[in-house]
Amino acid sequence: MKGLYCQKGDQGDVKFVIQETNAPNKLGSHQVKVQVKCCALSPVDFKLYEDLKIEIENVPVGREIAGVVLQVGPKVTFFQPDDEVVGILPLDAEQSGLCSVVVTDEYNLVQKPEKVSWFEAAAVIKDGLRAFTALHTLARMAAGQTVLVLDGAAPFGVLAIQLAQYHGVKVLATASSPEDQKLLEELRPSVDVQESFLARVIRVWDSKQDLVDSCLEETGGLGVDIIIDSGVRLSEEDPEAQRYYPHKHDLLTLLSVGGHWVTTEQHLQLDPPDSHILFLKAASLSFLNDEVWTTSRAKQGRYLHILKDVMDKLCTGTFRPQLGDPVPLYEATVSMEMVQRKQARKRIAVKL
Template sequence: MYVIEIQQTGGPEVLRLVERPRPELTGPDDLLVRVYAAGVNPIDTKIRQRGPMLPAGLPAVLGCDGAGVIEAVGEGVTRFKPGDAVWFCHGGLGGPAGNYAEYRVIDQQFVQAKPRTLGMVEAAAAPLVLLTAWEALHDRARIAAGQRVLIHAGAGGVGHVAIQLARLAGARVCTTVSGPEKAALAHELGAEFCINYRDEDLVEAVMDWTEGQGVDIALDTVGPEVFRRTIPAVAHYGDLVTLLDPGPELNLKEARLRNLRLSLELMLTPMLRDLPRARLHQGWILQRCGDLIDRGELRVHVFRTFALAEAAESHRLLERGAVMGKLVLDLDPSR
């Protein structure tokens, strides 16, 4: 089979198309999945640049998100059978178990049935961003109907599904964007108010929208500087959730005066720390989101697809910051 492998850290050029033996079932709960599509996420580019997050190390196959069809099952598998279509977020953090590959073996506990209304490309784009947005809004911030929510980078991978999940929870949403095309997508997905962060003052715009109160919840998907600038835009006793390390030099005086609840969200923790109960919860989240997708209440926006051999180009495009929604590697053997 063909995989995209990194043997050293560096730029996109270290992503190499190589041939490797097809993996075999080794445990009773294993599934052999023919991967039809693999999502491309910022974590992939960070591991490529900085190195694996797990002891398995290099060489490594990237890709946390995948969707495909089961070709074989272990003797203990009860939830699936050959021919079933599945989606999952597992692997890609070190060693050979990633989804930039034509085949992979994965334990049945990490897999869910693919939503029936989603194609393979859309299914592969979805798991990591859905899990991240759901955990940030529901588990960290405890979102409730009637709240006002600020979601940064609303046309991005996490941002565009976070807008929809917040609206489905009954919240009103504003978001930051960099231009009219991204604003149009954010409005289409349910954002009530868009702030062009290049031309407008974030705090002033939020205060105008909230009649001077600030937002009840803010979700930072960008990083330390945005986290810092968002603090005065959050209402007293509100929630500020960030997906990234806010950095060592952070003045939290204003956050303390506002009695903000500050939360960190990393959906990779159950993989990194081997937390079975947390993995079960994430499985429930995927099932819940799958139901919303099949009812037409939630969708994933795929910006562009690439062949497996074009993985380096997908990383270059993602790192340029021009993507709306998600990028996907299309491995469909019929194409």
């Protein structure tokens, strides 16, 4: 069978190749064999592999899978053959999720609701995990608070908005283009409801609209309780590709007293004056790394509970993702190149 793998050259260039591979013939005590129906594509973080000292010559691509259990190990208790499952393969997995059959531990999977399609399950599982991690685990979201979701039209942003609104949180979001603005303004809690999810869509692409002023105006000058960013400008000399990212000082300014900033910027640097602002506001900062769930087994039960909750909310319509069409396996290489360069605005999933 074939799978998609990634090779990194000496010059830092990345190459994606489809190559032959084999599934293990013998299952471990807690392993299950899954026939993959659909697999979503996410960028490969080579720095994370290096930090964790995971040395793999050909890095498997495609870790969010949905499929049917074919066989279970002797001590498996969660599943039985013919169960429909969805999950995320660990970082040190040897098989690509685009293989027709994969073998993984039962602790990496949860049951897929019957009403949820293979495509939706695979495409939503990782972004749903990120939304739960950011809002529940890190920010301790509560009803009546105000949250600012930066780049709200991204796949992760849409689910974060829907999850926050479900829990009675007032939501502000930024749009980086007129198309993103239209998508956000058309988000509704359900098909028959005309009320928008969002209290305000902030047009960062429009030089006439200021992020800080808009947020302070919407909150009566008090600031927002939770900020979830999608990248931060650390200085004015940052590249043109980051022109719609907010500056870190802007986010510190609009953060409320006791507020919480959840950042995806792993190289964020705070100078002493920045830390002093956080101190004066009794505010806090957390780094969003959703891979921590699979790299540490300390809270395995909570991780599986989150995955189940993501599927439940997808099944009941709380999560209504903005997805493109599934792509065939022969287009996986080209699609993955787009994903790695972060050129895909919608989550891409491969149908097997």
